[in-house]
Amino acid sequence: MTDTERQDQDQDRPATGPASPPAGWPPAGWPPADSPLAGAPPLSATARTQHRRLREQGRSERADLDAVLAAGFIAHLGLPAADGVMVVPTVYGTDGTQLYLHGSVASQSLAATAPVCVTITLVDGLVLARSVFEHAVNYRSAVIYAVPRVVTDPAEKLAGLRCVSEHTAPGQWDYVRQPSRKELAATRLLALSLGEASVKIRTGPPDDADSPDAELGLWAGELPLAARWGQPVPDPALPPGQPVPAHILAMAGTRAFPLPPG
Numbered sequence: 001m002t003d004t005e006r007q008d009q010d011q012d013r014p015a016t017g018p019a020s021p022p023a024g025w026p027p028a029g030w031p032p033a034d035s036p037l038a039g040a041p042p043l044s045a046t047a048r049t050q051h052r053r054l055r056e057q058g059r060s061e062r063a064d065l066d067a068v069l070a071a072g073f074i075a076h077l078g079l080p081a082a083d084g085v086m087v088v089p090t091v092y093g094t095d096g097t098q099l100y101l102h103g104s105v106a107s108q109s110l111a112a113t114a115p116v117c118v119t120i121t122l123v124d125g126l127v128l129a130r131s132v133f134e135h136a137v138n139y140r141s142a143v144i145y146a147v148p149r150v151v152t153d154p155a156e157k158l159a160g161l162r163c164v165s166e167h168t169a170p171g172q173w174d175y176v177r178q179p180s181r182k183e184l185a186a187t188r189l190l191a192l193s194l195g196e197a198s199v200k201i202r203t204g205p206p207d208d209a210d211s212p213d214a215e216l217g218l219w220a221g222e223l224p225l226a227a228r229w230g231q232p233v234p235d236p237a238l239p240p241g242q243p244v245p246a247h248i249l250a251m252a253g254t255r256a257f258p259l260p261p262g
Contacts, residue, residue, distance in 0.1 A: 171247025
C-alpha cells in the first residue's frame with residue numbers, strides 16, 4: 001500500500017481550491033434531524049487540520065465528524081511521553097461536543113499535561129488496482145487535536161463515563177452495577193474539545209480505469225470489509241439458564257462499524 005491514504009498534515013504543500021466530497025458520502029438524510037450536530041457549523045480549518053494532499057477525500061462538515069465518531073469505538077491517543085512519543089488504543093465516548101477518554105488515575109497516558117492527538121480509523125475495504133502504486137484503502141478517519149481536561153465534577157464524571165459505556169455497548173450502563181466511590185476515585189476521565197478536527201473518507205473503485213494500465217487485461221475492483229458482532233458467549237461461571245440481556249442480543253450479527261443509513 002502507498003502512504004497516500006494517510007491523514008496528511010504536510011506543511012510544505014500549499015492548498016489549492018476547495019476540497020470536493022467523496023462520491024456517495026454522506027448518504028442522504030445524514031445526520032438525522034434529531035442529532036445534536038444537525039445544523040452544526042463546519043469544521044474549522046487550522047494549520048494542523050487543513051487538507052493538503054488527497055483533498056478530494058477531505059470533509060469539512062461537522063456531520064462527517066459526528067458520523068465517524070458514531071461508527072467507531074476504538075481511538076488511538078497520541079501524546080508526548082518521558083521517553084519519546086506514546087500512542088495508546090482506547091475506547092471513547094462523546095456527547096456531541098466533546099470526546100471522553102477514561103482509564104486509571106495511575107496511567108501515564110491520562111496525565112493531561114500536554115496537548116494530544118486522537119485518531120479514529122474505520123477500514124471499509126481494499127481497493128485493488130491494476131498496478132501496485134494505485135492500490136488503496138476505503139476508509140473513514142478523524143484526527144482530533146485538543147488539550148485534555150481532567151473531569152473532576154462528580155456529575156459530569158458519571159455522565160462522561162456513561163457516554164463511554166453506552167457508546168461501546170448501548171444499554172449496558174443501566175443493566176450492570178453502577179461505579180462505587182472507590183472505583184470512581186481510581187478512574188480518571190478526560191474531556192477533549194471537538195473544535196479542532198480533520199476528517200478524511202475514501203469510497204469507490206480504483207482510480208486507474210482511464211490509465212494505460214487499463215489495457216493490461218487485469219481484474220481490478222474493491223474487496224469490502226464488514227466486521228460483525230458474533231453471538232454472545234456466556235461466562236463459564238454463570239448459572240445454567242442465565243438469559244442474555246436483550247440489548248446484547250440485539251448487537252449480535254450487526255455491523256461493528258456501521259455506515260450511516262442511506
